[in-house]
Amino acid sequence: MNHPQRVPRIVVVGSVNLDLVLRCEQIARPGETLTGRDLQEHFGGKGANQAVAAARLGADVWLIGRVGTDGFGEVLLQGLQSAGVQTRYVQRTPGASGVAVIQVADTGQNSIVVIPGANGCLTVEDVQDASSVIRSADVLLVQFEVPLEAVEAAVRIAVESGVRVIVDPAPACRGVSPVILRADWLLPNETEAEALSGIAVVDRAGAERAGQQLLQAGAKRVVVTLGGSGVLLVDSDGQLLSAQPFQVPAVDTTAAGDAFAGGLACALAGGASDAEAVRYACAVGALAVTKHGAQAAMPAADEVRRLLEQQPGAGCLQGVQG
Ligand code: ADP
Numbered sequence: 001m002n003h004p005q006r007v008p009r010i011v012v013v014g015s016v017n018l019d020l021v022l023r024c025e026q027i028a029r030p031g032e033t034l035t036g037r038d039l040q041e042h043f044g045g046k047g048a049n050q051a052v053a054a055a056r057l058g059a060d061v062w063l064i065g066r067v068g069t070d071g072f073g074e075v076l077l078q079g080l081q082s083a084g085v086q087t088r089y090v091q092r093t094p095g096a097s098g099v100a101v102i103q104v105a106d107t108g109q110n111s112i113v114v115i116p117g118a119n120g121c122l123t124v125e126d127v128q129d130a131s132s133v134i135r136s137a138d139v140l141l142v143q144f145e146v147p148l149e150a151v152e153a154a155v156r157i158a159v160e161s162g163v164r165v166i167v168d169p170a171p172a173c174r175g176v177s178p179v180i181l182r183a184d185w186l187l188p189n190e191t192e193a194e195a196l197s198g199i200a201v202v203d204r205a206g207a208e209r210a211g212q213q214l215l216q217a218g219a220k221r222v223v224v225t226l227g228g229s230g231v232l233l234v235d236s237d238g239q240l241l242s243a244q245p246f247q248v249p250a251v252d253t254t255a256a257g258d259a260f261a262g263g264l265a266c267a268l269a270g271g272a273s274d275a276e277a278v279r280y281a282c283a284v285g286a287l288a289v290t291k292h293g294a295q296a297a298m299p300a301a302d303e304v305r306r307l308l309e310q311q312p313g314a315g316c317l318q319g320v321q322g
Pocket of ligand 1 (some may be wrong): 025229246
């Protein structure tokens with residue numbers, strides 16, 4: 001990828017959470033009290049994860065979101081700032097911050113309860129107040145963990161100003177406004193592709209059909225991410241392309257999709273072609289699964305550059321025989 005003249009600017013509209021991870025022998029059953037092993041706090045939320053991914057790769061990243069006035073709110077803001085994310089448009093909202101309580105058993109089973117808290121209070125006005133930074137961006141990146149009206153408002157501002165829009169439609173949901181679906185890039189994983197298109201995605205053929213359907217629904221390009229099997233791209237002409245994954249030792253697949261989205265945004269904002277950007281994003285997603293955690297696993301630009309050099313054939317888009 002060529003280096004841009006100026007630092008690429010990415011605006012993310014999305015969620016900020018504190019993940020409280022309780023490790024225990026087994027998941028507590030209803031009515032049961034267990035003694036756990038330990039409690040860890042991790043920064044999370046798809047918006048924050050993707051913002052941190054892009055910032056670690058060197059982009060100028062601005063997050064539009066909300067945290068609470070509780071103690072977690074301050075911790076979350078500081079976490080974003082120390083990761084290099086601009087937080088001028090992350091407001092404090094009275095009450096609780098977004099929190100995910102995650103029980104992880106020794107067997108690897110988990111159970112997760114998410115309290116959206118302040119994330120659920122993000123408004124259209126919040127987004128409009130930040131319209132000047134959206135207009136100044138190279139790429140707008142959004143997900144679905146904040147109210148969709150706010151997401152839609154951001155997409156409208158970006159489209160009016162010719163700013164490219166990447167939509168990561170996660171978590172999976174139905175009834176999404178066509179304005180949001182008409183993104184330059186729509187990045188569903190298999191579950192999300194199924195929820196958005198209504199087409200069962202149980203194999204690659206299903207992913208292809210769902211991708212085509214989402215293109216017809218207005219998306220300009222659809223990338224269905226397939227975890228350890230790479231990606232499928234339906235490009236703006238309806239052509240099907242796929243890329244083999246980078247070969248890496250996977251230890252924790254948490255936030256691979258967030259890494260991919262942050263990597264794609266960074267590459268496109270920096271002037272990469274579509275094919276270069278998809279390859280770059282695949283490398284960022286792959287590196288994220290080699291480490292534990294979400295934000296802690298996001299790679300730096302040097303690590304990505306090395307992987308791109310080491311595996312020249314991986315992540316390269318090739319036509320799919322239809
Ligand atoms: P999500 O977290 O949204 O479900 P995926 O699991 O599909 O996202 O991962 C996003 C991308 O990250 C994949 O398309 C792939 O490029 C990369 N990736 C994920 N898991 C692996 C893996 N085990 N090996 C190599 N690359 C991976």
